[in-house]
Amino acid sequence: MRRYRCIISYDGTEFSGFQIQPQARTVQGELEKALKKIHKNEIIQVYGSGRTDATVHAVGQVIHFDTPLNIPAEKWGRALSANLPNDIVVQEVAEADADFHARFHVIRKEYRYRVLNRKVPDVFCRNYTYHFPQELNVQKMKEAAKVLLGTHDFTSFCSAGSPVVDKVRTIYELNIIQQDDELIFSIIGNGFLYNMVRIIVGTLLEAGTGKREVDEMKDLILAKDRTAAGKTAPGHGLYLWKVDYQ
Amino acid sequence: MRRYRCIISYDGTEFSGFQIQPQARTVQGELEKALKKIHKNEIIQVYGSGRTDATVHAVGQVIHFDTPLNIPAEKWGRALSANLPNDIVVQEVAEADADFHARFHVIRKEYRYRVLNRKVPDVFCRNYTYHFPQELNVQKMKEAAKVLLGTHDFTSFCSAGSPVVDKVRTIYELNIIQQDDELIFSIIGNGFLYNMVRIIVGTLLEAGTGKREVDEMKDLILAKDRTAAGKTAPGHGLYLWKVDYQ
Numbered sequence: 183m184r185r186y187r188c189i190i191s192y193d194g195t196e197f198s199g200f201q202i203q204p205q206a207r208t209v210q211g212e213l214e215k216a217l218k219k220i221h222k223n224e225i226i227q228v229y230g231s232g233r234t235d236a237t238v239h240a241v242g243q244v245i246h247f248d249t250p251l252n253i254p255a256e257k258w259g260r261a262l263s264a265n266l267p268n269d270i271v272v273q274e275v276a277e278a279d280a281d282f283h284a285r286f287h288v289i290r291k292e293y294r295y296r297v298l299n300r301k302v303p304d305v306f307c308r309n310y311t312y313h314f315p316q317e318l319n320v321q322k323m324k325e326a327a328k329v330l331l332g333t334h335d336f337t338s339f340c341s342a343g344s345p346v347v348d349k350v351r352t353i354y355e356l357n358i359i360q361q362d363d364e365l366i367f368s369i370i371g372n373g374f375l376y377n378m379v380r381i382i383v384g385t386l387l388e389a390g391t392g393k394r395e396v397d398e399m400k401d402l403i404l405a406k407d408r409t410a411a412g413k414t415a416p417g418h419g420l421y422l423w424k425v426d427y428q
Numbered sequence: 429m430r431r432y433r434c435i436i437s438y439d440g441t442e443f444s445g446f447q448i449q450p451q452a453r454t455v456q457g458e459l460e461k462a463l464k465k466i467h468k469n470e471i472i473q474v475y476g477s478g479r480t481d482a483t484v485h486a487v488g489q490v491i492h493f494d495t496p497l498n499i500p501a502e503k504w505g506r507a508l509s510a511n512l513p514n515d516i517v518v519q520e521v522a523e524a525d526a527d528f529h530a531r532f533h534v535i536r537k538e539y540r541y542r543v544l545n546r547k548v549p550d551v552f553c554r555n556y557t558y559h560f561p562q563e564l565n566v567q568k569m570k571e572a573a574k575v576l577l578g579t580h581d582f583t584s585f586c587s588a589g590s591p592v593v594d595k596v597r598t599i600y601e602l603n604i605i606q607q608d609d610e611l612i613f614s615i616i617g618n619g620f621l622y623n624m625v626r627i628i629v630g631t632l633l634e635a636g637t638g639k640r641e642v643d644e645m646k647d648l649i650l651a652k653d654r655t656a657a658g659k660t661a662p663g664h665g666l667y668l669w670k671v672d673y674q
Contacts, residue, residue: 191551239552271551305437305517306485306556 187278216265237417290426295367312419318390326389329399337406340375385412433524462511483663492530536672541613558665564636572635575645583652586621631658
């Protein structure tokens, strides 16, 4: 058996998320279907660095799988692509150590979130950026973002009902970049709770409109209460950007 | 009766083109459906500056319609948007002269065509740029493009079967801009034949790969024969960019 590690991109628009589900179109489902074809009906399980929700995109999702086939790494990309739908693109395939694990060995992840901040929507970006027409004070948003840096219990920024017990995570970087009419949030951390990035973005947008004060941010973290934070920003603005390993 | 002129954008991906057809989703069909709702079931006909084919996009398509309703121009945008699907966006609505005609009064149109020129496809652009992985000599393409400038009989660049008799058109500008991995063709002319821009792009790409020499371009025009020109580039890279009137 050989283990392969792949970097894949996908357009989340027409997926019910990454994780396989019966009766739904998922990224894992399509990957396993492609591998099953390549392996003449043998089932090959795919492990991702983590799930992404419906409509959420990935630029650099990482997966691994084991195979008995003797195909060199450089030919796997073509073999997979030929069997995948065109909303999944294989960027890189490399042989991995037998004990590499796409999920358990993650040390750092970067997510990005794109917001289109202008009155008129952009028809070509409607599935790729969150259209937010209200005026924003980006300076205030940057100040509020600073408060989130470092190690905190992020219970307030985790969707209620998540089974995860330890909600302490570290955010290494949280940058907001203005590019023409767009705001791009880049968030790098050692791990993320369910909907954490989308709740952070939703909360920072409220700091930008003046609905929420920068001073409140510290108490918001300390509250450890999801209802204290802002709305969950929609999935289609979110990108799993990069996953780093030991 | 008042006549309104609108600038609209649309993502052509899920349309069978601009022109209304029974049993197909079209831009004109959606516009007329929206107007019918606003007019309490009265049928209002929409006139566009010209048709676009299935999967072809528009940034600045122009349409006009007549209405008995007394709604100020600035409120029409919102009324239309509220009744349109989210792959059509109304950019501008203005009252027009009673004799303005979106199609007959056009003096100039700009089309753009986007080509992604790199090995790996971009999953987010698969419906918005034509992925062309072969290496291109852009200098040669620019030289070939120059030959097309000016007034010519463009029969070689018109899909066979077009009912148009006079195939003489004038191209004022034809620029090829390199932007990162992308080539953007901008073509401005007084009018365009059926598939003309897509055949021009397909032919210039052949000049870029070396399949066709720059010297052949003059003879290609003179041949007045569709089979002398290159392949028709796919629709999803094409944008109706801007329409100018007297």
